[in-house]
Amino acid sequence: MEFCPTCGMLLQYELPHMDRPARFFCPTCPYVCHMDSKVKIKRKHRLVKKELDPIISKDDELEHLPETEAPCPNCGHLKAAFGQQQTRSADEPMTTYYTCKKCRHNWKED
Structure with missing residues (x-):
């Protein structure tokens, strides 16, 4: 979820159309945030469950x-x-x- 930095409303998602990229827009003010079509994942972290020592044996x-x-x-x-x-x-x-x-x-x- 993204919020408008101007008025704080929840931004709505608009699909890409013709030559315009996908974007988030605010339904109450003129704020628009264009999204890049290519998103790169920099790195993946594998979650490892940490071993816990019992407090009382x-x-x-x-x-x-x-x-x-x-x-x-x-x-x-x-x-x-x-x-x-x-x-x-x-x-x-x-x-x-x-x-x-x-x-x-x-x-x-x-």
Whole structure:
């Protein structure tokens, strides 16, 4: 989108006609901007996704979560870290996520 430098209106595009090149023109004032018919791309840049380091690792996260006595269904260990999240509507109970402190097995309780 281009705007008129004189009055600020949105410029309209007009196709080339006969010997006149394509142009942008302002519908409210006499401003006209002629366009060159040949446009050259100087260089192409390939976008590279930047690798991000996690702020908190999985081990750190497990250390900072509260702990409870919940038997692990995988190894039977009694200590697990837990967190809660509202996954359904507000009148439904929260979902509790557990992670075993010994084998790192994850499970949830609705």
